[in-house]
Amino acid sequence: xxxxxxxxxxxxxxxxxxxxxxxxxxxxxxxxxxxxxxxxxxxxxxxxxxxxxxxxxxxxxxxxxxxxxxxxxxxxxxxxxxxxxxxxxxxxxxxxxxxxxxxxxxxxxxxxxxxxxxxxxxxxxxxxxxxxxxxxxxxxxxxxxxxxxxxxxxxxxxxxxxxxxxxxxxxxxxxxxxxxxxxxxxxxxxxxxxxxxxxxxxxxxxxxxxxxxxxxxxxxxxxxxxxxxxxxxxxxxxxxxxxxxxxxxxxxxxxxxxxxxxxxxxxxxxxxxxxxxxxxxxxxxxxxxxxxxxxxxxxxxxxxxxxxxxxxxxxxxxxxxxxxxxxxxxxxxxxxxxxxxxxxxx
Amino acid sequence: xxxxxxxxxxxxxxxxxxxxxxxxxxxxxxxxxxxxxxxxxxxxxxxxxxxxxxxxxxxxxxxxxxxxxxxxxxxxxxxxxxxxxxxxxxxxxxxxxxxxxxxxxxxxxxxxxxxxxxxxxxxxxxxxxxxxxxxxxxxxxxxxxxxxxxxxxxxxxxxxxxxxxxxxxxxxxxxxxxxxxxxxxxxxxxxxxxxxxxxxxxxxxxxxxxxxxxxxxxxxxxxxxxxxxxxxxxxxxxxxxxxxxxxxxxxxxxxxxxxxxxxxxxxxxxxxxxxxxxxxxxxxxxxxxxxxxxxxxxxxxxxxxxxxxxx
Numbered sequence: 001x002x003x004x005x006x007x008x009x010x011x012x013x014x015x016x017x018x019x020x021x022x023x024x025x026x027x028x029x030x031x032x033x034x035x036x037x038x039x040x041x042x043x044x045x046x047x048x049x050x051x052x053x054x055x056x057x058x059x060x061x062x063x064x065x066x067x068x069x070x071x072x073x074x075x076x077x078x079x080x081x082x083x084x085x086x087x088x089x090x091x092x093x094x095x096x097x098x099x100x101x102x103x104x105x106x107x108x109x110x111x112x113x114x115x116x117x118x119x120x121x122x123x124x125x126x127x128x129x130x131x132x133x134x135x136x137x138x139x140x141x142x143x144x145x146x147x148x149x150x151x152x153x154x155x156x157x158x159x160x161x162x163x164x165x166x167x168x169x170x171x172x173x174x175x176x177x178x179x180x181x182x183x184x185x186x187x188x189x190x191x192x193x194x195x196x197x198x199x200x201x202x203x204x205x206x207x208x209x210x211x212x213x214x215x216x217x218x219x220x221x222x223x224x225x226x227x228x229x230x231x232x233x234x235x236x237x238x239x240x241x242x243x244x245x246x247x248x249x250x251x252x253x254x255x256x257x258x259x260x261x262x263x264x265x266x267x268x269x270x271x272x273x274x275x276x277x278x279x280x281x282x283x284x285x286x287x288x289x290x291x292x293x294x295x296x297x298x299x300x301x302x303x304x305x306x307x308x309x310x311x312x313x314x315x316x317x318x319x320x321x322x323x324x325x326x327x328x329x330x331x332x333x334x335x336x337x338x339x340x341x342x343x344x345x346x
Numbered sequence: 347x348x349x350x351x352x353x354x355x356x357x358x359x360x361x362x363x364x365x366x367x368x369x370x371x372x373x374x375x376x377x378x379x380x381x382x383x384x385x386x387x388x389x390x391x392x393x394x395x396x397x398x399x400x401x402x403x404x405x406x407x408x409x410x411x412x413x414x415x416x417x418x419x420x421x422x423x424x425x426x427x428x429x430x431x432x433x434x435x436x437x438x439x440x441x442x443x444x445x446x447x448x449x450x451x452x453x454x455x456x457x458x459x460x461x462x463x464x465x466x467x468x469x470x471x472x473x474x475x476x477x478x479x480x481x482x483x484x485x486x487x488x489x490x491x492x493x494x495x496x497x498x499x500x501x502x503x504x505x506x507x508x509x510x511x512x513x514x515x516x517x518x519x520x521x522x523x524x525x526x527x528x529x530x531x532x533x534x535x536x537x538x539x540x541x542x543x544x545x546x547x548x549x550x551x552x553x554x555x556x557x558x559x560x561x562x563x564x565x566x567x568x569x570x571x572x573x574x575x576x577x578x579x580x581x582x583x584x585x586x587x588x589x590x591x592x593x594x595x596x597x598x599x600x601x602x603x604x605x606x607x608x609x610x611x612x613x614x615x616x617x618x619x620x621x622x623x624x625x626x627x628x629x630x631x632x633x634x635x636x637x638x639x640x641x642x643x644x645x646x647x648x649x650x651x652x653x654x655x656x657x
Contacts, residue, residue, distance in 0.1 A: 052558055053558075073557065074558045075557060075562070080558065081554075083554070085549065087549070087552045087554070087555035089555075089569075089570060089573075091573040100561070101560050103565075104561045104562070104565055
């Protein structure tokens with residue numbers, strides 16, 4: 001049984017003028033980490049808030065634990081939510097913040113403190129109990145917010161961009177902590193982010209959203225390798241997938257799959273002349289900006305050479321690069337949807 | 347480009363480009379502040395010091411010549427039971443009105459922020475008492491509380507709660523209750539709007555987090571919204587207190603301080619003594635009694651606000 005399921009969910013704002021969520025069907029699997037990924041305004045947060053009960057859907061159903069919860073207020077849904085701002089109560093101490101949901105459930109003081117202690121141990125924040133939120137760092141605040149969510153022992157965690165307020169360095173370690181934390185407690189989690197790195201790193205599955213719809217849902221590697229349409233293909237990956245127009249189709253390949261011909265072996269390789277305009281060194285990799293001919297129309301593309309490839313490249317030169325046929329993806333130029341592969345000459 | 351050429355020309359000729367009037371912030375500050383400074387000096391500071399001077403004199407409306415009277419005025423008002431009755435009434439009215447204003451102000455503010463059909467008309471009606479001139483509304487209340495024709499009595503009679511009339515303004519306790527009710531009614535809209543501003547400023551996330559955390563209406567109110575709005579509520583209480591404390595119109599028009607001074611307050615007593623009775627010196631002494639009490643109240647509340655401010 002799915003812990004959380006939404007069926008044909010629609011949420012319109014401004015009397016139907018804005019379709020924030022426009023027909024979404026998603027079901028989580030037991031204990032899974034589902035990431036809702038998409039650019040700003042794609043409806044991912046609205047979807048999460050509708051599941052939480054903070055928004056009333058215009059159409060469709062939200063099910064939690066197999067029951068339709070459309071009419072239930074947030075507190076009756078057995079969910080816990082961590083907000084982007086963490087939404088800690090600034091006038092309460094860390095301990096009072098953590099036990100607040102338990103007080104609301106009228107749980108006795110001893111039991112409240114036992115649970116708060118357990119959650120704090122799990123997150124390593126026991127020494128902060130007497131502090132006020134303003135005396136905490138971003139990472140500590142995030143852990144307090146998680147502890148507050150955890151003590152209720154919810155059937156699902158809803159996390160709304162919980163890492164976006166952290167600086168880049170802290171974000172990487174907090175991401176790692178979040179993942180191991182979820183694996184330890186095993187609670188189904190829905191996580192909203194616009195950051196593909198977080199999505200790829202954290203998610204058991206990723207639902208890529210755009211304009212209120214789920215474009216693709218699948219394991220990170222599936223969404224990355226086999227994008228369902230050009231939006232997914234270009235939203236995921238840094239740099240994004242290259243798309244070369246040819247006869248009403250777009251031929252896509254990842255920047256890391258276009259390599260100098262001498263290191264691409266095999267029968268199905270396709271060689272292309274690549275005129276390099278510019279070159280960037282990023283984290284040891286080399287990003288080459290230039291133009292390819294031969295695959296389809298002349299197109300500006302990016303190739304990414306890993307640090308292990310030491311072939312010398314200088315700007316304003318043309319080199320022969322190659323890509324494996326099995327790395328090519330084909331899309332309809334009009335709709336952007338995936339199509340069957342076609343033969344492209346080698 | 348033209349500007350650059352001009353500046354270079356200025357530099358070359360050695361002429362200093364003089365800042366214009368609009369560039370001189372220090373001067374502008376004074377120019378803009380001047381009207382209000384003049385206003386405050388003329389209408390607040392001068393009368394205030396005049397009142398202090400009068401309270402140590404024997405000035406009357408009949409004989410405005412200033413003769414030093416020392417503390418005689420104060421001795422006389424301290425010996426007057428009406429003064430003590432007025433002081434007590436002022437404190438009691440202010441205390442009760444302030445409590446009512448805070449509690450009802452919070453309730454009204456909740457109604458004002460709620461989203462429902464027709465909220466604009468409700469907001470308008472809530473704010474109406476504040477926009478009505480106090481003399482007009484006091485007269486309206488005078489009619490509502492009339493000893494014979496009171497519509498309130500009529501309603502109560504129709505429902506069978508009373509027989510005859512209540513004589514709202516004729517019995518000391520009812521008269522006090524009526525005065526407090528009118529004070530509360532007048533100041534409530536301001537307090538409600540101030541508290542509403544506080545409620546609107548609460549981060550939406552926090553209220554939603556409380557809802558997700560399982561807090562019901564009362565818990566959200568007492569553990570989240572009230573702690574958040576406490577400084578603002580204190581400000582609303584301060585305004586309510588100051589307005590009630592210094593107001594003479596309501597008492598003067600409703601009861602004239604009666605029956606037999608039972609609803610007299612310092613402000614109305616000062617007016618009756620000083621202007622109507624002609625004893626400006628004693629009136630000034632009574633009125634000055636408002637000042638230290640108000641000052642103490644303002645300092646106390648502002649200090650409390652500072653301490654309570656949630657970062």
